[in-house]
Amino acid sequence: MTPDTADRPQMSVEDFEELVRRAPRELRNRLEFLGGRLCVRHGPLDVEEFEELAAAAPETVRLEYINGKVEVKAVPDGNHREIFVWLQEQCMQHRPDLRVYGESGVKAEAYRKGRARTDGAIALKGHFKGHGEWSATNGILAAVEITSHDRDTDRRDRVEKPVGYAEADIPVYLLIDRDIDSVVVYSEPKAGRYQQISSFPWGTPAELPAPLDFTLDTEELKDYAD
Known part of the structure; x- marks a missing residue:
């Protein structure tokens, strides 16, 4: 950067x-x-x-x-938006029963006192029907963040968000990190921390654990390296 x-x-x-x-x-x-x-x-x-x-x-x-x-x-730039569309297409290809919902407001952190605006939330089709602006995390299978080039990205996406989403028991946190050209997968939330963290460089298969259970083809992401 x-x-x-x-x-x-x-x-x-x-x-x-x-x-x-x-x-x-x-x-x-x-x-x-x-x-x-x-x-x-x-x-x-x-x-x-x-x-x-x-x-x-x-x-x-x-x-x-x-x-x-x-x-x-930060407001998303063009590459940020293209990466989000890539993820939507990958998800539909492997799991037609799921959707990636953009700009989802969720009640995060211990006792749901946080309010996080995810870049995406992966859930079953129809999950958010009838919800207000800020949804409980029950039924959200994964939270998605795509890093932006602003000075708060490190603290927000790599430090605070993993804690907030783990405390809210979201099974998977998917971080698409544009600074290191990698997909970082956090899983197994327990006691406010994700117990497993795996990093996959763009261009290599990124395995997503349960409850997603599919593998991302990340070759296209190399087109969006900044």
């Missing part, structure tokens, strides 16, 4: 100003924009306050609630 992408800010000042304009009145004075990051004054938001803020956010701002902090998730 080049220095300029590693230092890319969470959001633009224009997006921050629009977020403040749309935010519930009681939260507006608590939001700050420092060093390219969204900050909250006077202590963290509780999960109910976060949900109000996330519901009011403009389409260009994707908010998550991880470890009690409001996080801004």
Whole structure:
């Protein structure tokens, strides 16, 4: 990753100003924009306050609630979107009964106090029918994240998300890591940690454990190396 992408800010000042304009009145004075990051004054938001803020956010701002902090998730670029379509096609080919649902909001972390916005959630077709913006993780077979070139990727996707998804007992966490050109598979959640972690370089078969039980052909991913 080049220095300029590693230092890319969470959001633009224009997006921050629009977020403040749309935010519930009681939260507006608590939001700050420092060093390219969204900050909250006077202590963290509780999960109910976060949900109000996330519901009011403009389409260009994707908010998550991880470890009690409001996080801004990067907007996907073209390669990110192509990788997501690749995963959808692979899943349909091997498991026609499953779907990869994009931009899925899930209740993650211990006691479901986190609110993660996954790049994808793999579940049986029809699973999310009737759900609201934030779904319980029961029935989600895998959470999917595709790394973005912003400075919070390492902490968010490689540190915080594995813990949050394991605590929520999601059987598999699939990380498509564009910095190391590898598919990383986390499985067997127990006591808030995934017990198994396997890494597959792009171009090699990536074996997905139960309850997915199929192998990804990752050759195409080499076309999307940055």
